[in-house]
Amino acid sequence: MKTICINILFIISMLLVISCTEVGVIEENIPFDKKYVVNGRLKAQSENIEISFSKSFALDENYTKSETAIENLTTYLWSENQGIFPLIHVGDGIYSQKDEIEIRPGQTYELHARIGDDRVYASTYIPVEPDIQEIQITENFIICKIIPNPNTVYGCKFSLVSIYNSSESLIENIFYEISDAVENIADLVIIRTSELPEEYFENSKNYKINLEVYAFDEDYKDYFDTRLNNKPVENIFSEGGGSVFWNVQGDNVIGMFIGYNLKTLNNVVLD
Numbered sequence: 001m002k003t004i005c006i007n008i009l010f011i012i013s014m015l016l017v018i019s020c021t022e023v024g025v026i027e028e029n030i031p032f033d034k035k036y037v038v039n040g041r042l043k044a045q046s047e048n049i050e051i052s053f054s055k056s057f058a059l060d061e062n063y064t065k066s067e068t069a070i071e072n073l074t075t076y077l078w079s080e081n082q083g084i085f086p087l088i089h090v091g092d093g094i095y096s097q098k099d100e101i102e103i104r105p106g107q108t109y110e111l112h113a114r115i116g117d118d119r120v121y122a123s124t125y126i127p128v129e130p131d132i133q134e135i136q137i138t139e140n141f142i143i144c145k146i147i148p149n150p151n152t153v154y155g156c157k158f159s160l161v162s163i164y165n166s167s168e169s170l171i172e173n174i175f176y177e178i179s180d181a182v183e184n185i186a187d188l189v190i191i192r193t194s195e196l197p198e199e200y201f202e203n204s205k206n207y208k209i210n211l212e213v214y215a216f217d218e219d220y221k222d223y224f225d226t227r228l229n230n231k232p233v234e235n236i237f238s239e240g241g242g243s244v245f246w247n248v249q250g251d252n253v254i255g256m257f258i259g260y261n262l263k264t265l266n267n268v269v270l271d
Contacts, residue, residue: 038255069093075113
């Protein structure tokens with residue numbers, strides 16, 4: 001499995017959402033190592049690629065989104081079956097494909113880039129669509145049983161939509177769990193959502209349930225399990241930090257480049 005775990009003593013707030021305008025001072029004299037941050041997600045069968053390249057800042061510095069962006073990079077995707085696809089800067093440190101490309105399930109894609117003298121490399125597998133065998137409510141959450149595939153991990157999220165007012169939705173924003181990768185693909189993978197809200201059980205006929213089932217490159221599991229290790233420490237007298245799993249490789253570089261597939265089920269009928 002591709003691994004690179006890096007201990008960092010600063011907050012990477014731009015990895016998934018590069019929208020902060022400034023960071024306040026939490027503590028003075030915090031050691032700081034400048035890092036480049038790469039964030040890319042390849043969705044199966046998508047024809048649109050967006051990979052962001054940004055810079056980290058020390059906690060005692062103010063910065064804007066434009067200042068985090070890295071421009072004028074040489075970067076491209078490579079696939080054994082599809083060849084080289086140059087990426088061009090489209091603004092705010094985001095790079096997109098220059099030529100037409102379709103991300104194909106079952107294929108592996110490599111990301112190559114050069115930031116100054118630092119070379120960046122990452123590789124990700126694009127899973128096939130989740131093969132869902134059964135969905136049911138157990139206690140007060142939804143479980144989903146899936147026939148697994150190699151090099152793949154799974155997660156699911158629900159949304160509740162009112163049949164009387166579609167704008168009134170209850171959406172699960174964060175995965176409750178991500179499955180482990182399995183060695184024996186003959187065994188079903190069982191994953192669950194977070195708990196359904198009380199409103200659903202009080203008036204279940206007033207809602208329809210939509211379910212999103214994700215299949216990720218197995219690297220996502222290690223990232224998911226370690227992603228909170230660098231969250232801000234609320235109590236300065238407690239010990240914080242730790243190692244976060246990143247699959248982007250290179251000197252002074254961290255980040256995730258991950259492939260995924262998605263199956264959406266609307267108006268799910270549950271037992």
